[in-house]
Amino acid sequence: MLNGRTALVTGASRGIGRGVALGLAAAGADVAVNYHRPAEAEFGRDNAADAAGVVAEIEALGRRGLAVEADVADGAAVRQMVDTVVKELGGLDVLVNSAGICPFHDFLTMPEELWDRVHGVNLKGAFLCSQAAARVMVEQGRGGRIIGISSISALVGGGMQTHYTPTKAGMHSLMQSMAIPLGPHGITCNSVLPGAIATDINKDDWSDPDKRAYLDGRIPLGRFGEPDDIAGPVVFLASDAARYVTGSALLVDGGLFVNLQ
Numbered sequence: 001m002l003n004g005r006t007a008l009v010t011g012a013s014r015g016i017g018r019g020v021a022l023g024l025a026a027a028g029a030d031v032a033v034n035y036h037r038p039a040e041a042e043f044g045r046d047n048a049a050d051a052a053g054v055v056a057e058i059e060a061l062g063r064r065g066l067a068v069e070a071d072v073a074d075g076a077a078v079r080q081m082v083d084t085v086v087k088e089l090g091g092l093d094v095l096v097n098s099a100g101i102c103p104f105h106d107f108l109t110m111p112e113e114l115w116d117r118v119h120g121v122n123l124k125g126a127f128l129c130s131q132a133a134a135r136v137m138v139e140q141g142r143g144g145r146i147i148g149i150s151s152i153s154a155l156v157g158g159g160m161q162t163h164y165t166p167t168k169a170g171m172h173s174l175m176q177s178m179a180i181p182l183g184p185h186g187i188t189c190n191s192v193l194p195g196a197i198a199t200d201i202n203k204d205d206w207s208d209p210d211k212r213a214y215l216d217g218r219i220p221l222g223r224f225g226e227p228d229d230i231a232g233p234v235v236f237l238a239s240d241a242a243r244y245v246t247g248s249a250l251l252v253d254g255g256l257f258v259n260l261q
Ligand SMILES: NC(=O)C1=CN([C@@H]2O[C@H](COP(=O)(O)OP(=O)(O)OC[C@H]3O[C@@H](n4cnc5c(N)ncnc54)[C@H](OP(=O)(O)O)[C@@H]3O)[C@@H](O)[C@H]2O)C=CC1
Pocket: 010, 011, 012, 013, 014, 015, 016, 017, 034, 035, 036, 037, 038, 043, 045, 047, 070, 071, 072, 073, 097, 098, 099, 100, 101, 102, 121, 149, 150, 151, 152, 153, 193, 194, 195, 196, 197, 198, 199, 200, 201, 202
């Protein structure tokens, strides 16, 4: 479905971004894997090796892969990243904004700096990447696809996520508004809204057996989602099959949202 296309996935060193990157490659795309070398002191990890592993998996699928380091909240780094993708892979047809953080935190004691950091990565990062990618796509003149990984949390609240859920609602709203100026260029902008997907982002939070059991009991399809469950919907939105879909939202949650009782 994506033969001959080139994609960039942000936050693809692990989790949903990695699953989406591999899904796009399996569908025929060459894929750039964005990773972020966070301050060791703060995150205690250098995920360049993780990103290199994802590139190796993409190459094993017979496609070209490229690891590109950038903090999506840094405009200059983002523009450099997009330039590198175009230079190394020959163009850019699909952008998937997956990079995101969700450090659970109490509302009343939340420091302003945490709000700023979460918004910088989750929402400003998506804006910066989308703008840089759209500029290339417009210049290329062959249309394009921009997909934001929003969330079920765009639709409902989270008591420990008052800094986070607005960024997910904002991600969808950003896609809706971008769809307007980019439509004449054949560039579609859509959101995917995952439900409960087992990744690093919620590893600690879901170590609470009561919370895990609560969520588990609300999912009609009977299981938590996996990153691979998000890949298919993203491949659809990135493909020609979705050429008339823009400004839309696709909820991918196993039925979690609709199951009140
Ligand atoms: N898991 C879930 O249940 C759901 C997740 N989502 C969304 O899916 C997206 C991916 O989350 P998920 O895969 O679960 O989380 P993970 O924590 O597994 O992955 C997050 C990815 O984002 C990267 N990242 C973090 N900060 C930055 C940055 N400043 N610049 C570039 N990359 C960065 C991380 O790299 P590193 O940390 O190594 O720097 C990592 O590769 C997020 O936008 C999240 O909001 C939406 C709904 C549900």
